[in-house]
Amino acid sequence: MAEPNSLIGIAIFFFFFFSIMCVSVLSIDNDGLSHEEAAYLLMLRDSLSPLGSYWLDNTSMCAWKGVDCISTFGTNSKYVDRINLMSMGLTGTVPLGLNDSLFRLSYLNLAYNSLSSPMPSLANLSYLQSVYLYSNNFNSIPHGFFQGLNDLEYINLSNNTNLPPWTFPAELTSISSSLKFLILSATNLRGFLPEIFDSFPVLDTLDLSENNLSGLLPKSFAKLRRFRALDLSNQKGKTKLLGTIQFLSYSPELSYVNLEGNSFQGSIPDLSNRTDPLDLLLANNRLTGGPLPIFNDSTTEVTFGGNGFCLNHSGPCDYRVTTLLQVAEAFGYPFLLAKSWRRNNPCQGWDFITCHNNGNIRTVNLTNLNLMGAISPAFQNLTDLYQLYLGGNKLSGSIPESLTTLQHLKILDVSNNNLSGNIPPFSNKMKLVTAGNALLRQSQPQPNGTHRPSAPASRPSLSPPWIQGISMVGVGVIVIFIAIVYDQRRCFSLLQRMIRKKEAFVEQKVDELLKSYDFGLAKICKMDESIVSILGIRGTSGYIAPEMFSRMYDGVSHKSDVYSYGMLILEMIGGRKN
Numbered sequence: 001m002a003e004p005n006s007l008i009g010i011a012i013f014f015f016f017f018f019s020i021m022c023v024s025v026l027s028i029d030n031d032g033l034s035h036e037e038a039a040y041l042l043m044l045r046d047s048l049s050p051l052g053s054y055w056l057d058n059t060s061m062c063a064w065k066g067v068d069c070i071s072t073f074g075t076n077s078k079y080v081d082r083i084n085l086m087s088m089g090l091t092g093t094v095p096l097g098l099n100d101s102l103f104r105l106s107y108l109n110l111a112y113n114s115l116s117s118p119m120p121s122l123a124n125l126s127y128l129q130s131v132y133l134y135s136n137n138f139n140s141i142p143h144g145f146f147q148g149l150n151d152l153e154y155i156n157l158s159n160n161t162n163l164p165p166w167t168f169p170a171e172l173t174s175i176s177s178s179l180k181f182l183i184l185s186a187t188n189l190r191g192f193l194p195e196i197f198d199s200f201p202v203l204d205t206l207d208l209s210e211n212n213l214s215g216l217l218p219k220s221f222a223k224l225r226r227f228r229a230l231d232l233s234n235q236k237g238k239t240k241l242l243g244t245i246q247f248l249s250y251s252p253e254l255s256y257v258n259l260e261g262n263s264f265q266g267s268i269p270d271l272s273n274r275t276d277p278l279d280l281l282l283a284n285n286r287l288t289g290g291p292l293p294i295f296n297d298s299t300t301e302v303t304f305g306g307n308g309f310c311l312n313h314s315g316p317c318d319y320r321v322t323t324l325l326q327v328a329e330a331f332g333y334p335f336l337l338a339k340s341w342r343r344n345n346p347c348q349g350w351d352f353i354t355c356h357n358n359g360n361i362r363t364v365n366l367t368n369l370n371l372m373g374a375i376s377p378a379f380q381n382l383t384d385l386y387q388l389y390l391g392g393n394k395l396s397g398s399i400p401e402s403l404t405t406l407q408h409l410k411i412l413d414v415s416n417n418n419l420s421g422n423i424p425p426f427s428n429k430m431k432l433v434t435a436g437n438a439l440l441r442q443s444q445p446q447p448n449g450t451h452r453p454s455a456p457a458s459r460p461s462l463s464p465p466w467i468q469g470i471s472m473v474g475v476g477v478i479v480i481f482i483a484i485v486y487d488q489r490r491c492f493s494l495l496q497r498m499i500r501k502k503e504a505f506v507e508q509k510v511d512e513l514l515k516s517y518d519f520g521l522a523k524i525c526k527m528d529e530s531i532v533s534i535l536g537i538r539g540t541s542g543y544i545a546p547e548m549f550s551r552m553y554d555g556v557s558h559k560s561d562v563y564s565y566g567m568l569i570l571e572m573i574g575g576r577k578n
Contacts, residue, residue: 030060030061032062032069032071032076032077032078033061033062033069033077033078033079033080034077034079036100036101037079037080037101037102038061039101040095040097040098040101040102041055041061041064041067041080043095043097044094044095047092047093047094047095048085048090048091048092048093048094048115049090049091049092050089050090051085051088051090054066054088055067062078062080066083066084066085066086066088067080067082067083068080068081068082068083068084068107069081070104079102079104080102080104080105081104081105081106081107082105082106082107082108083102083105083107083108083109083110084107084109085109085110085113086109086110086111086112086113086132087111087112087113088113089113089114090110090113090114090115091113091114091115091116092115092116092117093115093116093117093118094110094115094117094118094119094120096120096121098120098121098122099120099121099122099123099124099125102125103124103125103127104127105125105127105128106127106128106129106130106151107128107129107130108120108122108128108130108131108132108133109130109131109132110132110133110136111132111133111134111135111136111156112134112135112136113135113136114136114137115136115137115138116136116137116138116139116162117138117139118138118139118140118141118142119133119138119140119141119142119145119157119160120142121142121144121145122145122146122149123142123144123145123146123147123148123149124147124148124149125148125149126148126149126150126151127151128149128151128152129151129152129153129154130152130153130154130155131152131154131155131156131157132154132155132156133156133157133160134156134157134158134159134160134183135158135159135160136159136160137160137162138157138160138162138163139162139163139164140163140164141157141163141166144171145169146169146171146172146174146175147171147174148174149174149175150174150175150178151175151178152175152178152179153178153179153180153181154180154181155179155181155182155183156181156183157183157184157187158183158184158185158186158187158207159185159186159187160186160187161186161187161188163187163188164188165188165189165190165212166187166188166189166190167189167190167191168184168189168191168192168193168194168208168213170194170196172196172200173196173199176196176199176200176201177201177202178202179200179202179203180202180203180204180205181204181205182203182205182206182207183205183206183207184207184208184211185207185208185209185210185211185231186209186210186211187211188211188212189208189211189212189213190211190212190213190214190237191212191213191214191215192213192214192215192216193208193213193215193217193218194218195218195219195220196218196220197218197220197221197223197224198220198223198224199220200224201226202226203224203226203227204226204227204228204229205228205229205230206224206227206229206230206231207229207230207231208231208232209231209232209233209234209235209258210233210234210235210236211235211236212235212236212237213232213235213237213240213241214235214237214238214239214240214241214242215239215241215242216241216242216243217232217241217243217245217247221247222246222247222250222251223250224247224250224251225250225251225252225253226251226253227251227253227254228253228254228255228256229254229255229256229257230251230254230256230257230258230259231256231257231258232258232259232262233258233259233260233261233262233281234260234261234262235261235262239263240261240262240263241259241262241263241264242262242263242264242265242286243264243265243266244264244265244266244267244333245259245264245266245268245269245282245287246266246269248268248269248271249269249270249271252274252276253276254278255276255277255278255279256278256279257278257279257280257281257282258279258281259281259282259285260281260282260283260284260285260303261283261284261285262284262285263285263286263335264282264285264286264287265285265286265287265288265332265333265334265335265338266287266288266329266333267287267288267325267329268282268287280303281303282303283303286333286335286338286339287309288309288325288328288333288338288341288342309342310342310343310344311344317344318344318345318346319381320346320347320361320382321341321344321345321346323378323379323381323382324341324346324350324353324364325341326376326378327364327376327378327379328341329376330373330374330375330376330378331371331372331373331374331376332372332373334369334371334372336351336369337351337352346361347359347361352364352365352366352369356384360382360383360384361382361384361385362384362385362386362387363385363386363387363388363389364379364382364385364387364388364389365387365389366389366390366393367389367390367391367392367393367413368391368392368393369392369393370393370394371390371393371394371395372393372394372395372396373395373396374395374396374397375390375395375397375398375399375400375403375414375419376400377400377402377403379400379402379403379406380400380402380403380405380406382406383406383407383408384408385406385408385409386408386409386410386411387409387410387411388403388409388411388412388413389411389413390412390413390414390417391413391414391415391416391417391433391436392415392416392417393416393417394417394418395414395417395418395419396417396418396419396420397419397420397421398419398420398421398422399414399419399421399423399424399434399440400424401424403424403426404424404425404426404427409430410429410430410431411430411431411433412426412430412431412432412433413433414432414433414434414437415433415434415435415436415437416435416436416437417436417437418437418439419434419437419439419440420437420439420440420441421439421440421441422440422441422442423440423441423442543563543564543567543568544560544563544564545559545560545563545564546563
């Protein structure tokens with residue numbers, strides 16, 4: 001245990017310490033402020049240099065530079081309402097406890113200084129309306145920074161480049177009903193923008209420029225009807241912000257839009273009906289389409305360099321360009337297309353496009369480009385199209401029936417996608433490849449003689465329907481028989497449990513019977529052997545058994561000839577080539 005004299009010494013020390021603190025506070029005219037507010041102002045003065053040269057002891061706290069107080073009605077007490085220390089050349093750290101001490105604060109401005117601490121927590125400052133902490137060296141944002149700010153209207157944290165990477169604060173939805181200005185440019189924001197912007201009914205200005213944002217813009221942007229200024233320019237990541245900018249047509253009050261230096265795609269929406277002035281900055285994106293839309297006299301500034309418009313002035317594009325841009329739109333304007341589908345002649349420098357000598361488009365080959373979206377009906381406008389390859393992508397939806405009007409189309413390959421619905425009635429003269437689309441349905445033949453193939457186009461059936469029905473029954477019986485004999489090793493291993501040993505000659509008789517139908521392998525198979533060893537693949541393509549290619553299916557034997565025989569029977573009765 002501590003000695004009594006030691007305890008007395010510690011007690012005396014704390015007595016004098018608190019006495020000095022009380023004297024220091026009481027010696028200054030706090031002008032009716034509470035002890036909590038007065039004590040925090042003193043800590044703030046001691047933490048920020050050279051604030052002490054402005055906040056003097058012989059001056060009332062409410063008269064200090066940048067401090068405004070409001071009297072409480074009917075009493076002599078006051079509270080701090082505003083603190084404005086903008087551009088005072090301050091350094092140091094903002095002490096903790098601001099939100100616990102200045103609980104009636106409505107305005108805080110520490111902008112254009114060199115403060116290096118974590119940002120002061122604003123949590124639960126329910127009277128706070130305006131916050132300006134931009135152009136400092138703050139190095140972190142406290143957890144719950146935006147919580148409980150029920151009356152917040154203006155917040156600017158921009159140009160704090162020392163902040164660690166952080167994502168767009170979803171807790172802003174708790175103050176969304178009053179927020180008008182949100183400026184977070186150059187604060188090291190990263191990631192996607194959340195789908196919450198329909199929760200900001202009065203948002204006027206949004207500035208998220210000079211960050212590392214990426215991905216599609218939220219669909220809720222189209223619901224910001226009171227938008228007046230938007231700046232998303234110069235995102236620094238590899239992918240940047242992308243998608244279309246059609247939301248601009250839903251914000252009639254916009255007067256300033258800066259989307260430069262991103263990866264936005266598609267066309268510029270029609271803004272010709274606007275009456276208010278508009279600055280529209282769109283340079284260095286992946287915008288395509290065109291020509292440039294018609295801007296009325298109210299549009300004071302437009303930049304669009306570094307994009308891919310067909311013309312650099314208003315006027316109609318070539319019909320081939322318009323068609324292919326509609327195709328790209330159905331795919332979501334992928335960059336792989338946008339980067340080369342520029343200018344007004346698709347036969348000059350456009351990837352994946354081949355033209356006739358007369359300038360008509362002959363082939364569109366978009367195979368294995370990882371495209372998503374749907375097949376555009378606009379392909380019907382390419383009336384001289386001869387080949388259309390769309391296989392190996394991730395396309396969904398149905399095959400447009402309008403493609404059946406392309407009289408010169410000879411090959412349509414939509415294999416290995418996610419297409420669904422019925423296959424349109426294409427001409428028998430066209431080769432249609434649809435394999436790898438499990439949800440595609442083949443419809444019944446049409447009265448005009450066309451058909452709807454679900455695999456590479458084949459020859460029409462040679463037999464009337466009633467013969468086909470009988471033939472299919474026969475084919476079923478033959479297939480079952482061949483399947484049993486083909487897998488006879490397993491079959492006879494089961495049968496041998498039920499027959500006597502002296503009846504085992506049945507297997508040999510079956511072998512002799514099947515060897516009479518020879519496709520090249522039975523000749524080298526001895527009667528007393530069931531497995532054949534060969535050095536290479538034997539047989540005719542289309543009729544060769546699987547074990548000829550891979551021994552994982554079993555060894556090569558006369559059963560391989562049985563397989564080939566079955567394929568021949570299927571071709572003869574089914575009326576279609578294997």
